[in-house]
Amino acid sequence: xxxxxxxxxxxxxxxxxNRGAVALTMGGILLMTAACGGPHGGGAEASRPTGTAxxxxxxxxxxxxxxxxxxxAVLDVEPxxxxxxxAPDALQVSVxxxxxxxxxxxxxxxxxxxxxxxxxxxxxxxxxxxxPGTAYTVNAQATDADGLTAAATTxxxxxxxxxxxxxxxxxxxxxxxxxxxxVKVEFSTKIVNKDAVARGITFATDNGTExxxxxxxxxxxxxxxxxxxxxxxxxxxxxxxxxxxxxxGVYGDVDKDEPFTIxxxxxxxxxSAAHQLTIVRDGKTxxxxxxxxxxxxxxxxxxxxIMSKEKVTHMNSRTxxxxxxxxxxxxPHAMRLTASGTYLHGNYWYKGDPFxxxxxxxxxVSLKDVEGGSDTSVAGxxxxxxxxxxxxxxxxxxxxxxxxxxxxxxxxxxxxxW
Numbered sequence: 001x002x003x004x005x006x007x008x009x010x011x012x013x014x015x016x017x018n019r020g021a022v023a024l025t026m027g028g029i030l031l032m033t034a035a036c037g038g039p040h041g042g043g044a045e046a047s048r049p050t051g052t053a054x055x056x057x058x059x060x061x062x063x064x065x066x067x068x069x070x071x072x073a074v075l076d077v078e079p080x081x082x083x084x085x086x087a088p089d090a091l092q093v094s095v096x097x098x099x100x101x102x103x104x105x106x107x108x109x110x111x112x113x114x115x116x117x118x119x120x121x122x123x124x125x126x127x128x129x130x131x132p133g134t135a136y137t138v139n140a141q142a143t144d145a146d147g148l149t150a151a152a153t154t155x156x157x158x159x160x161x162x163x164x165x166x167x168x169x170x171x172x173x174x175x176x177x178x179x180x181x182x183v184k185v186e187f188s189t190k191i192v193n194k195d196a197v198a199r200g201i202t203f204a205t206d207n208g209t210e211x212x213x214x215x216x217x218x219x220x221x222x223x224x225x226x227x228x229x230x231x232x233x234x235x236x237x238x239x240x241x242x243x244x245x246x247x248x249g250v251y252g253d254v255d256k257d258e259p260f261t262i263x264x265x266x267x268x269x270x271x272s273a274a275h276q277l278t279i280v281r282d283g284k285t286x287x288x289x290x291x292x293x294x295x296x297x298x299x300x301x302x303x304x305x306i307m308s309k310e311k312v313t314h315m316n317s318r319t320x321x322x323x324x325x326x327x328x329x330x331x332p333h334a335m336r337l338t339a340s341g342t343y344l345h346g347n348y349w350y351k352g353d354p355f356x357x358x359x360x361x362x363x364x365v366s367l368k369d370v371e372g373g374s375d376t377s378v379a380g381x382x383x384x385x386x387x388x389x390x391x392x393x394x395x396x397x398x399x400x401x402x403x404x405x406x407x408x409x410x411x412x413x414x415x416x417x418w
Contacts, residue, residue, distance in 0.1 A: 071148035073098025077138050081154035088129040088158050088243060088251075095122050095142040098150065102141040107134050111255075128200075131242035132251050133160035162249040165189045167241060169258070170307070176263040179228040180305045181389030182408040183211075183237065190218035192247040197221065200241045200252060206234040214418045216405040226415045228391065229262040231282070236260075266390045270344075270365045272299060273396035275356050277367070281385070288378050289356025291347070292397065293363040297322075299394050300363070302401035304337040305408035306344070306390045309383065312373065313343075322362060332373030333383035337365075337392055338407040344392060345369075346379030365394070 074096045079086045091113075093103050099121040105113035113136070115126040130136060135157045142150050166188035171177075191197050194215055203211035203223065207230060213223045229235075236259045241252025266281045272292045279286050293299035313334040316327045320341040333346035346369025347361075354360045355368045355378075367379035374380050391411070394402075402409045410418070 069146075069148055071098065071142075071150040072144040072146070073142040073148070073150040075140055075142055075150055075152040077140060077152055077154045079154075079156045081156070083156040085159040086156050088132050088245075091126055091130060091136070091138070093124040093138065093140050095140075095150075098122075098142040098144040100124055100140065100142045101149070102139070104139045106137055107131065108136075128196075128240075129243045129245065130158050131255065132158050134158050134242070161251040163189075164251050164253040165191075165246050167239070167252060167254045169237075171237065171258055171260050173258055174260065176261045176387065178306065178387040178389030178391065179231060179262055179265045179267070180303075180391035180408075180411065181224075181229065181260075181262065182305060182410045183223040184408060185221045185223070187219045187221075187246070189247060189250060191221075192218075193245060194218075194221075196244050197241065197246055197252070200239065200244045202238045202240075204236045204238065209233055209235075211235075212418055214410060214413065220405065222405075222408070222410050224410055224418070226418075228265070228267070231262060231265045233262040234259070235262065262389075263387050266386065268390065268392045270299070270392060270394045271396055272359060272394060272398075275354075275359060277365070277382075279382070288367065288382065291350075291354045291357075291361055291366045292359045292394070293361050293399065294359045295398070297362040298359075298399035299361070299365060299397050300338060300342055300399050300402035300406075301394050301397040302409065303391060303393045303411040304342070304402060305411070306386060306388050306392060307336045307339075307407050309386065309388060310334040310336070311383075313345075315343075320362075330372070332369050332371075333367075333377075333379040335383065335386060336407070338402060338409070340406050342402075342407075344382075346373055346377060346383070363399075365392070 076094045076096075078092050079090050091105070093100065100117055100123070103115065103124040105115065105126065107113070113126050113130065115124055117124050135155065138152075138154045140152050144150070167185065169183055169185045171183055185201065198213050198221065201213065201221070201223070205211070209225050209229065211223050211225050213221050215221055236257055239254045239256050239258065242255045244252045246252055264282050266279065269278045270290060270292060271278065275290055275292070277288050277290050279288070312330050312332055314329050315331045328349065331345050332348070335344045336342075337344055342363055344365040344367070347366035348369050348371045350360060355366070367382055369377045369379035375384060401412055404410050404412045
């Protein structure tokens with residue numbers, strides 16, 4: 001049965017067939033006839049212009065209005081998409097016939113690259129060279145004078161470095177240190193671009209403490225605040241060195257964040273003349289008897305910092321240029337104060353009791369202990385209550401002030417000269 005016959009039958013039988021639907025159906029047949037009929041088919045209906053002409057006119061107009069307009073802005077990203085072995089300083093984004101609105105550059109881990117627009121808004125460059133041997137993605141957008149947006153996305157990889165410097169510091173992630181802690185950063189090769197390296201190591205603190213660096217030679221950079229850290233300060237070191245050319249053809253090896261915390265305050269003064277330690281911990285003062293360097297081997301003077309703690313260590317006089325003066329296999333409760341070998345440690349081998357009475361050591365600061373070490377001894381109690389980074393100041397010594405690069409002696413440099 002044809003569609004027309006079905007419609008007529010439905011009306012004739014009283015079916016609920018909508019007259020509008022019939023009209024649409026009939027109209028559809030007429031349109032099909034008009035569209036499919038040849039020049040001689042369709043009779044009067046085929047020659048009527050209103051069917052096809054009236055329908056096609058609005059459709060064509062709508063299609064024309066819906067056609068998207070193209071932005072006149074032309075984006076250019078260098079290096080081109082898919083480039084390999086790109087120089088770390090080659091990235092730049094520019095636009096003609098428009099202004100840049102967005103430039104986002106990220107490495108393979110999604111970390112953003114900082115950069116800035118030119119004053120006229122037509123160019124963008126990163127704040128520093130990119131890291132070598134790293135994949136990057138660029139997403140850029142610009143608008144033309146009519147506000148139409150153009151976009152570009154590219155990906156590229158920088159060339160691998162000819163050589164990388166090894167970077168090491170004295171901080172452990174999440175560790176707690178004393179108020180005198182100095183961050184020592186050492187490099188495996190001489191640094192030529194010192195300013196660039198210093199800018200690549202920044203400090204963030206929860207209380208606004210300013211931290212500055214000081215170079216010792218060409219391969220060591222120490223950091224500290226103007227005064228001892230405030231107890232409880234939370235610190236994060238931001239290393240961004242992979243993009244830094246530290247010397248011709250040599251790049252940094254580390255991009256990382258390293259948090260640590262400053263603990264309670266403890267500052268100890270070792271008085272060579274009084275043969276005692278005065279310990280000030282969070283404002284409370286205690287004193288304990290000690291023995292320091294004798295007249296032939298006076299202890300270094302000045303401010304030192306506990307660099308490491310060793311429950312037991314072997315001390316041999318040959319290692320500090322004193323011949324066969326001593327060889328003690330198991331020195332208890334040893335805390336290193338200088339790179340040259342000065343310790344604050346427990347002592348059980350002296351005959352008699354020089355503590356608080358005389359200076360008898362070869363330059364170290366010694367506290368009374370027992371062989372094998374005891375947590376209840378003077379030395380054991382001090383060891384257990386001390387942190388790496390605690391301050392130890394030696395006063396009234398006949399020896400000169402310790403060099404600022406001998407251990408963590410940077411507190412012996414005035415802040416103005418730091």
